[in-house]
Amino acid sequence: MQETFDMIKKFLEDNKLRLAEGTLKNYGYTLNSFFVYMQKDYKTIRTKDVREWIAKLMNDGLKAISIEYKLACLKSFYSYLLDEELISKNPVAKLALPRKGNALPYYLEEEQLQKLRELVKDDPLERAIVETMYVTGVRASELIEIKLSDINWETRKIDINGKGEKERTVLFTNECELRIKKYLNNRCDNSPYLFLGKKGKPMDRFLLNYYYKKFSKKLGFKVTPNTMRHTFAAHLAIKGMPLQYIQTLLGHDNPETTRIYAKLFAHVRKKIYDRYI
Template sequence: MQGLLDPHQLKHLTITLRQALGPKQTEPGQDLLALFLTAKEVEGCSSKTIAYYEATLRHMNTALAKPYTQVESDNLRRYLNDYEVKRGSSKVTIDNIRRIMSSFFSWLEDEDYIVKSPVRRIRRVKTAQVTKEVLSDEELEVLRDACESKRDLAIVDLLASTGMRIGELVRLDRKDVNLHERECLVMGKGNKQRPVYFDARAKLHLTEYLSSRADKSPALFVALDSSARRITVGSIELRLRDLGRSAGINRVHPHKFRRTLATHAIDKGMPIEQVQKLLGHAKIDTTMYYAMVNQSNVKASHRKYLE
């Protein structure tokens, strides 16, 4: 019909046919959630993301106690309101749930299991923009001084100079690191590889750490005992928290290094598009959320460009 109808007429015809024929009938015992999760897996979502989707949607389904294809907008509004009140959840958490529901019901609509997603009428939840803490240059130096092992010092330097995610760090192998070029190849979200770069100090401390090891493990970072087991996310989080306490620095965690790098890069004039590439963000909005520009730099720019 494309040769006979213009785009507006084609869209109207599609809507009319969907209304006339109705949504696709589900087969007995068909698990729409399982089909949706399979689709997300094919799209490249991580196992952690898929597990979060599943837990969120199963909780919603249990609370509503009705088939997905019969859920209405009012049901979801009531569910979100009850969830926030009973659990004391933040607006950010509620909007995350809304986004997951939107993804699921939009998929049901695209696959013709429902005529229209009930989340279409539920607007984005407004959240307060809170400026989160970053590490100052002085705090980074204090953290380095608090490190008692070559491994911990190399981890702090690598996180500080690359801004990589903690999950990317623990998956690194020795072969992924090019010490000469001061770069390494990380596997980011959605199984997407990207290069990240580290400074001369990180190269020096990483070289010293690797030279001190006698094991044959391919992992870049391993446990401090003789097992040579690959280090875990939990063990790094715990170690950084302990380093922060001993250094007298509030709330030291892996993500704080990432936010610090983004903020410092923006403050020093790096184009936001390059910061986006460096951090491996799919959307530039995410980069802007991470990078809270220093107010003193805004004042200086105002005087430079507007006075």
């Protein structure tokens, strides 16, 4: 690895006259971060390694324009190595970011999900919200409309009145049941709604979004109500659930939405494949 870091210094030194001081600092930070993350020498980096790094940046919530900048930095470095005849093949030469219209839904990796759970473990309301959104895949608008009467505790199912007044049933786990009941045991009210906000009123979108902004700030990575829905779908795909079943649980029938989630499904299955190659 030391040879790689020395080569980064040489690259920056040789480009002092071509690049502004601020650009040089940003290039140095990006290159060092990339190789620290990969834990590989510059000579052994493959195209699939760079794709993995890009996916990580996307999952961290980094904006496309920032990722494009980092990729440009990496391309510049490897073009330099090729010109210096230090490598025979440029692993990033043909790499490009997906266009905005083809971007995959952003979801949490398992490690990020566990960090989120750990963050909210001591707050019964927040812990119940996180677990319910993760294991059911409900939309924010659907979550705040859930009533206690919609829940079948015996079968662990919740009746959801979704988009366009379309009804569906979602499932929840034993762990989710425990988290919800712990939250309910702390309540002293007669409200028919599952989740309440301030002064015993039903939870609203503003308060729900406030919680997730707070989570994001403390965790250092982006997480929103919609992130939980995407994470639900991605993790089921990783575990092998067929796409049509995931779509049913999500309440999807829009062809465009179906196309996006089909791409997500293909993406996460490809990640599993890459682990064994």
